Amino acid sequence: MPAPAQPLRVGVVGLGFAGTTALDAFSSLPGVEVVALAGQEQPRLDELADSRGVPNRYHDWEDLVARDDLDIVSIGVPNHLHAPIGIAALESGKHVFCEKPLAPTGDLAQAMVDTAVAADRVLEVAFNHRRRADVQYLHRFLDERGIGRVYHARTSWRRRQGIPGLGSWFTNRDMAGGGPMIDLGPHMLDIALHLMDEPRVTSVSAVTYGELGRTGRGGRQGAPSTGGTRTFEVEDFGSALLRLDTGGSIHLEASWASYSADEEDIAVELLGSTGGVRLFVRDYATDDTLRIYTDLDGVPVVVTPTVHVPAGHHLSVITEFVATVRSGEWANAHGEYALHRSRVLDAVYRSAEEHREVEVEAA
Ligand SMILES: NC(=O)c1ccc[n+]([C@@H]2O[C@H](COP(=O)([O-])OP(=O)(O)OC[C@H]3O[C@@H](n4cnc5c(N)ncnc54)[C@H](O)[C@@H]3O)[C@@H](O)[C@H]2O)c1
Known part of the structure; x- marks a missing residue:
């Protein structure tokens, strides 16, 4: 992408995996300058800002968002801060790139989308x-060849022992909004809905459990995440059946910790009337992740596409986001599709709590 005359000026909030990944992705794009960085771990703030040449540093997000020379604010902080930061940034005329989930609840996600529409920002x-x-x-x-009528998807992200930061903000209900269903679930729901051509989820029947986390087990080895109350208030496993307006369905499962075969795997399987497809990624594998199932002359065949998966998915989505900002055409880029995912997750938690199938609120 050639660099335009006027660089886009970005402020990044957050110094963890999300903030650092966004910082590096924005910094790598021509015509984009990260001019401000915010986060609460002072040594890490200095180290990151020094190594990436970011001139302005802040402890609190409010001071970064208050700058009047930013085009974009990038949000990589605990979930409960997405809406306050996003709304303040949009109201002051910035475009916003936000980590998933858009917000811990559908109502907060709705408020963010409404603000983006009113402010006419991405x-x-x-x-x-x-x-x-x-x-x-x-x-x-699926677009070009298809597998007939796709009637069901199975999708899951499962970990053997991967609760991120036991006792950090991730396991605090108010800060995170939930456990793996709201942490890993959005990605898997997003992939399934994307592959199925964006059907609407109409109702949900879900269960959630916290068998390991509640007793201090299942924590991921390595550096803890920030904040939190040292308690475990969310699920470590969830499973849900989603009904679609097409008459089809999705089974969504997300687990941070469970006694299961693999250390970590993600899977999406679509069942169609004339074929099936399966994505299965064990322990972040980058090859041999796909299968296509069909019949040849009445005999079942399995096709193995050879697709290598390079790193850099954050860079892809940030590149697309920057292109949208530059295009000046963003009528449908106010986060509406992410809002539907938040409404579905609301229904997952409500269904699990009320032990019944519940309807998904229209976005
Ligand atoms: N898309 C992905 O693949 C992906 C991966 C990991 C995390 N995430 C998401 O990114 C977000 C952050 O996750 P993480 O793992 O980086 O968390 P983290 O705990 O490692 O980092 C959070 C950062 O937020 C900063 N912060 C907290 N309060 C602040 C405040 N008031 N002002 C300024 N900074 C503040 C902290 O100082 C810290 O640097 C979450 O929403 C998470 O769901 C997404």
């Missing part, structure tokens, strides 16, 4: 896994 969400090369291949395959 609101995009980091659904980076949809940009995997194997997912894109499947999308093209």
Whole structure:
């Protein structure tokens, strides 16, 4: 992409995985300058800003958003801060790139989308896994060849022992909004809906459990995440049946910790009337992740597409976001599709709590 005369000026909030990944992705694009960085771990703030040449540093997001020379604010902080930061940034005329989930609840996500529409700014969400090369291949395959009527999808992200930061903000209900269903679930729901051509989810029947996390088990090894109350208030496993307005359905499962075979895997399987497709990624594999199932002369065949998955999915979604901002055409880029995903997750938690099938609120 050639650099335009006027660079886009970006402020990044957050110094963890999300903030650092966004910082590096924005910084790598021609004609984009990260001019401000905010986060609460002072040594990390200095180290990141020094190494990436970011001139302005802030402890609190409010001071970064208050700058009047930013075109874009990038949000990589605990979920409960997405809406306050996003709304303040949009209201002050910035475009917003926000980490998933858009917000911990559908109502907060709705408020963000309403603000983006009123301010006429872009609101995009980091659904980076949809940009995997194997997912894109499947999308093209389904578009161009198809598998007949797609009536059901199975999709899951499962970990053997991967609660992120036991006792950090991730496991605090008010800060996170939930456990793996709202942390990993959005990616898998996003991929399934994307591959199925964006049907609307109409109702949900779900269950959630916290068997391991509640007793201090299932934590991911390594550096803890920030904040939190040292308690475990969310689920570590969830499973849901989603009904679609097409008459089809999706089974969505997300687990941070469970006694299961693999350390970590993600899977999406679509069942169609004339074929099936499967994406299965064990322990972040980058090859041999796809299968296509069909019949040849009445005999079942399995096709193995050879698609390598390079790293850099965040860079892809940020590149698209920057292109939208530059295009000046963003009538449908106010986060509406992410809002539907938040409404579905609301219904997942409500259904699990009320032990019944519940309707998804219209976005
Ligand atoms: N798309 C993905 O693949 C992906 C991967 C990981 C995390 N995420 C999302 O990114 C977000 C952050 O996750 P993380 O793992 O980077 O978290 P983290 O805990 O590692 O980092 C959070 C950062 O937010 C900063 N912060 C907190 N309060 C602040 C305030 N008031 N002002 C300024 N900064 C503040 C902290 O200082 C910290 O640097 C979450 O919403 C998470 O769901 C997305």
